[in-house]
Amino acid sequence: MSMHRIFLTVNGESRRVAVPSNMSLLQMLREELALTGTKNGCAAGECGACTVLMNGEPVNSCMVLAVECEGSEIVTVEGLAHDGQLDPIQQAIIRHGGVQCGFCTPGVLMSARGLLNRHPDPSEDEIREAMVGNLCRCTGYFPIVRAVQEAAGMAR
Amino acid sequence: MSSSISRSDKIPSPIGVSVPRIDAREKVTGAAQFADDLQFGPSLLHARIKRSPHPHARITRIDVRRARDLRGVVVVVTGEDFPGYIGLYLQDRHIFCRDRVRYVGDPVAGVAAISEEIAEQALDLIDVTYEPLPAVLDAVFGASREAPLLHPDLGNYIVASFIFPEPGTNISNHFKIRKGDVSSAWPQCAAIVEREYRIPHIQHVPIETHVAIAKVEESGKVTLWGSSQSPFAQRNLIAKSLGISQSDMRVIAPYVGGGFGCKAGVSMEALAVAIATKSRGRPVKLRLTREEEFFTAFVRQGLVANFKMGCDQDGRLLAMENRFLWDGGAYTEYGVNVTRAAGYSSSGPYEVPNVSTDSYCVYTNHPVGGPMRGFGMPEMHAGLEQCIDELAEKIGMDWVEFRRRNCLKTGSTLVTGSKMHPTGLPECLEKAAQAIEWGKKAPPSAPNLRRGKGLALMWKAPAMPPNAGSSAWVRLNEDGTLGVGVGGQEIGQGSFTVAAQIAAGALGVPYEWVRIATPVDTQYSPYEWQTVASRLTWSMGNAIAAAARSAKQQILDMVAEAWKEDRADLDIVNGQIISYKTEESMPLKDIVIYGLPKPDDSGWLGGPVVGRGSFMPTYVTGLDKETGQGERAVVHYTTGAQAVEVEVDMDTGRVRILRAVAAFDVGKAINPDMVRSQMEGGMVQGLSTALFECLQLKGGVVQNPSFVDYRIATTADVPPEIEAIIVEVPQDDGPWGARGIGEHAMVPTIPAVANAIYDAIGIRVGSPPFTAEKVFLAMLDAGLVK
Numbered sequence: 001m002s003m004h005r006i007f008l009t010v011n012g013e014s015r016r017v018a019v020p021s022n023m024s025l026l027q028m029l030r031e032e033l034a035l036t037g038t039k040n041g042c043a044a045g046e047c048g049a050c051t052v053l054m055n056g057e058p059v060n061s062c063m064v065l066a067v068e069c070e071g072s073e074i075v076t077v078e079g080l081a082h083d084g085q086l087d088p089i090q091q092a093i094i095r096h097g098g099v100q101c102g103f104c105t106p107g108v109l110m111s112a113r114g115l116l117n118r119h120p121d122p123s124e125d126e127i128r129e130a131m132v133g134n135l136c137r138c139t140g141y142f143p144i145v146r147a148v149q150e151a152a153g154m155a156r
Numbered sequence: 157m158s159s160s161i162s163r164s165d166k167i168p169s170p171i172g173v174s175v176p177r178i179d180a181r182e183k184v185t186g187a188a189q190f191a192d193d194l195q196f197g198p199s200l201l202h203a204r205i206k207r208s209p210h211p212h213a214r215i216t217r218i219d220v221r222r223a224r225d226l227r228g229v230v231v232v233v234t235g236e237d238f239p240g241y242i243g244l245y246l247q248d249r250h251i252f253c254r255d256r257v258r259y260v261g262d263p264v265a266g267v268a269a270i271s272e273e274i275a276e277q278a279l280d281l282i283d284v285t286y287e288p289l290p291a292v293l294d295a296v297f298g299a300s301r302e303a304p305l306l307h308p309d310l311g312n313y314i315v316a317s318f319i320f321p322e323p324g325t326n327i328s329n330h331f332k333i334r335k336g337d338v339s340s341a342w343p344q345c346a347a348i349v350e351r352e353y354r355i356p357h358i359q360h361v362p363i364e365t366h367v368a369i370a371k372v373e374e375s376g377k378v379t380l381w382g383s384s385q386s387p388f389a390q391r392n393l394i395a396k397s398l399g400i401s402q403s404d405m406r407v408i409a410p411y412v413g414g415g416f417g418c419k420a421g422v423s424m425e426a427l428a429v430a431i432a433t434k435s436r437g438r439p440v441k442l443r444l445t446r447e448e449e450f451f452t453a454f455v456r457q458g459l460v461a462n463f464k465m466g467c468d469q470d471g472r473l474l475a476m477e478n479r480f481l482w483d484g485g486a487y488t489e490y491g492v493n494v495t496r497a498a499g500y501s502s503s504g505p506y507e508v509p510n511v512s513t514d515s516y517c518v519y520t521n522h523p524v525g526g527p528m529r530g531f532g533m534p535e536m537h538a539g540l541e542q543c544i545d546e547l548a549e550k551i552g553m554d555w556v557e558f559r560r561r562n563c564l565k566t567g568s569t570l571v572t573g574s575k576m577h578p579t580g581l582p583e584c585l586e587k588a589a590q591a592i593e594w595g596k597k598a599p600p601s602a603p604n605l606r607r608g609k610g611l612a613l614m615w616k617a618p619a620m621p622p623n624a625g626s627s628a629w630v631r632l633n634e635d636g637t638l639g640v641g642v643g644g645q646e647i648g649q650g651s652f653t654v655a656a657q658i659a660a661g662a663l664g665v666p667y668e669w670v671r672i673a674t675p676v677d678t679q680y681s682p683y684e685w686q687t688v689a690s691r692l693t694w695s696m697g698n699a700i701a702a703a704a705r706s707a708k709q710q711i712l713d714m715v716a717e718a719w720k721e722d723r724a725d726l727d728i729v730n731g732q733i734i735s736y737k738t739e740e741s742m743p744l745k746d747i748v749i750y751g752l753p754k755p756d757d758s759g760w761l762g763g764p765v766v767g768r769g770s771f772m773p774t775y776v777t778g779l780d781k782e783t784g785q786g787e788r789a790v791v792h793y794t795t796g797a798q799a800v801e802v803e804v805d806m807d808t809g810r811v812r813i814l815r816a817v818a819a820f821d822v823g824k825a826i827n828p829d830m831v832r833s834q835m836e837g838g839m840v841q842g843l844s845t846a847l848f849e850c851l852q853l854k855g856g857v858v859q860n861p862s863f864v865d866y867r868i869a870t871t872a873d874v875p876p877e878i879e880a881i882i883v884e885v886p887q888d889d890g891p892w893g894a895r896g897i898g899e900h901a902m903v904p905t906i907p908a909v910a911n912a913i914y915d916a917i918g919i920r921v922g923s924p925p926f927t928a929e930k931v932f933l934a935m936l937d938a939g940l941v942k
Contacts, residue, residue, distance in 0.1 A: 034195060036186070036192070037185070038186070039363070039364070039413070041363045041364065041365070044862065046446075046862060046864055047363055047863055049363050076186065077184075077185065078186045078187075086181075086184065086185070090185070094177070094181070094184060097829055097833045100833065100837065101363070101411070101413050101414045101647060102182075102183030102184075102188050102411060102413070103190060103364040103413025104363045124876075128871040128872055129871075129872070132871050132872050133870075135363060135863065135868060135870065137360075137361055137362060137416070139837045140838075140839065140840030141870075142836055142878065143833065145871065
């Protein structure tokens with residue numbers, strides 16, 4: 001497997017990483033950079049647990065090759081809070097009880113952040129549509145939807 | 157009554173307060189560690205498993221030489237290396253198959269290599285020759301005389317005292333109820349309903365697949381890190397099977413990314429440990445892929461249920477005759493006890509004078525039946541609660557009124573002959589009916605839709621051995637804060653938060669002062685049977701409360717002596733030791749490590765404070781093998797009701813849930829918001845199983861091993877909201893009256909939906925899932941649509 005040296009920004013830091021051609025962004029984050037907040041739930045783009053922001057847009061990091069990230073700006077769940085101050089969506093999901101086992105949570109937060117970045121004031125239907133690719137087996141989704149609504153309100 | 161008693165009787169803060177989750181911040185920042193997140197460095201080996209492609213076959217030859225020779229492969233193991241049996245209630249399996257495979261996915265050999273890719277390549281180099289055998293792919297056939305025998309050694313397996321296998325058959329447990337006289341009751345019945353339901357296999361589908369990492373030191377000491385609901389049970393069972401002392405086996409269990417039962421008992425963890433014993437000094441990691449998870453993780457076993465029930469003219473239930481055939485799968489880690497639980501709960505939440513039940517666990521060549529949220533109750537209630545509706549309709553009685561008459565009340569005689577403890581079931585029924593506006597019919601929202609309402613009741617006891625125990629410790633720190641040791645797991649249900657609340661409440665400190673000692677580690681954490689059965693708030697909660705009270709007693713005894721006061725006049729409130737008599741106070745931090753000087757400066761009192769507590773129910777009795785009757789079958793029952801309003805699309809058969817309500821008697825809600833979260837999340841899991849879920853098995857092969865083909869509910873499928881109603885009729889032996897709620901929230905959902913569909917379109921679709929296709933075909937059959 002040939003190796004590639006790529007340059008990218010991860011959570012605001014410039015990184016230089018050597019990756020094999022077939023390595024996914026998810027693997028690179030978890031295995032090369034030890035950013036294990038991003039979760040592997042299916043490795044097939046079906047569950048959304050590995051969602052990160054790539055140049056501001058939510059992507060399933062298991063479906064993106066690391067080599068495609070040359071020059072990209074990646075934000076993972078570890079990059080959501082700044083100086084110990086939680087992002088409004090992190091605060092809202094805690095307040096609404098949208099965290100149970102916590103395994104889908106990083107992906108849920110990144111999808112929500114991506115939605116709010118491009119659409120600061122989504123309707124409930126738009127929230128449900130944007131989050132449809134993030135499977136959660138614990139919460140029943142209600143608190144997640146409410147949290148996104150509240151985070152949108154906080155930003156207003 | 158003296159004032160001190162009234163003081164201590166008060167429910168202390170933060171009991172009953174919806175404090176924020178203790179683990180929330182870690183989980184929203186990506187800091188919370190799950191098993192797959194642990195770092196082991198470059199010495200880590202990766203394991204993959206060679207699995208059977210046949211549902212049933214004899215292994216005639218395994219040749220692993222070519223795999224062993226592959227560069228990067230460190231070890232290859234097979235069943236020959238591990239002769240021991242393993243199993244929670246019935247020791248009926250080997251860690252790796254030795255002579256036979258019994259399901260598609262049964263582990264045959266294991267490889268550890270320097271990378272996952274090499275381990276995977278090595279699997280292709282293992283040559284296994286099989287002689288296929290006729291398979292059992294249906295529980296009804298499996299229970300018949302014609303079926304091939306899957307476990308000829310059944311009579312020799314080690315088995316728990318309350319499980320009754322029938323050697324020479326495929327029946328791994330047969331549980332019986334014989335109460336009253338069913339046959340003489342039928343002629344007195346004004347109406348009788350007889351129905352068969354087939355409840356399909358489903359999967360737990362935690363978003364985190366199973367992960368286990370094992371390391372065996374040169375000394376023989378074993379450490380297992382895993383996504384586990386049962387660290388202590390795993391330590392015990394794996395150690396026994398591999399001939400290791402429990403004291404040399406350590407299980408470390410970080411956060412669990414969803415369990416719902418599939419990470420209880422021993423599933424794939426023993427594979428990692430077994431491989432690690434042959435590659436000493438190096439950690440070995442086994443992580444199931446999603447596909448592997450669908451093929452090989454525990455399933456909620458299938459059920460073929462036959463109900464016959466009858467009532468008199470006034471709607472009084474007179475008799476029930478039930479036959480349950482559980483498709484336990486190839487081995488029976490839990491299936492035998494699901495079978496038993498369904499048996500002793502087989503009347504549903506009703507008082508029925510005459511009951512005859514036969515509940516059988518049947519070996520088949522299907523995936524292994526595990527415990528799943530509800531432990532047999534959702535499957536059993538799915539049919540039973542539909543029959544109740546049918547029976548009520550036959551005598552012309554309203555469905556709620558029929559339930560009102562027959563549902564269990566405090567003191568009712570149960571199906572096992574004992575009496576019902578104080579219960580809020582009637583209140584749950586009334587509240588759920590009220591919330592869904594029972595009896596009011598709203599018009600559908602479009603002409604091609606039909607609207608209906610349905611309701612169902614439930615009951616469920618913690619299904620566990622009679623003497624499953626809990627323990628806890630509470631340690632005071634220099635600043636007065638608390639460390640609390642528990643062996644129960646945080647699997648999302650909020651057990652660590654509740655543990656902190658109980659410790660804080662029982663000792664008298666703010667919630668924020670409590671830290672739970674995590675991760676659960678069998679080397680340091682106190683013993684806990686398993687994180688199953690919705691038993692932690694109640695059982696572990698009792699142990700924590702006892703530990704905190706023991707610490708409190710130590711502190712107050714010391715202060716009483718130092719202050720020359722009566723112990724009864726002292727208390728700990730908000731982290732301060734106070735005297736009700738002198739109104740003196742002192743912060744805990746000043747004394748909990750260094751003690752206090754004696755009054756006359758003649759020395760010191762006290763020392764580092766450590767409280768310990770344990771709890772084990774001592775009052776559960778055995779049940780008669782032939783009749784299932786006994787003094788007390790279980791510790792208690794949590795009861796509740798759910799109701800839904802649905803719309804059925806006449807063009808497509810699609811069922812949409814318009815609104816949903818749930819009311820459960822939790823005894824005492826330690827954290828009301830988290831109780832409601834369980835009710836909401838559980839009901840959505842129930843709705844998902846009602847509308848979508850079925851693990852399709854064809855010739856023993858899973859047909860839908862992905863999220864695309866095995867659909868679970870998404871944000872698009874859930875109703876706008878669920879009204880969750882808390883009823884509190886205290887449990888006499890629960891902490892402040894609390895009993896469990898985790899599993900119960902999905903028990904009555906399938907029949908509530910089925911009953912609502914019937915109300916909407918007048919058709920009983922019967923067995924779940926009520927997919928658009930199935931509902932449409934049922935409407936077509938009935939001539940309702942063309």
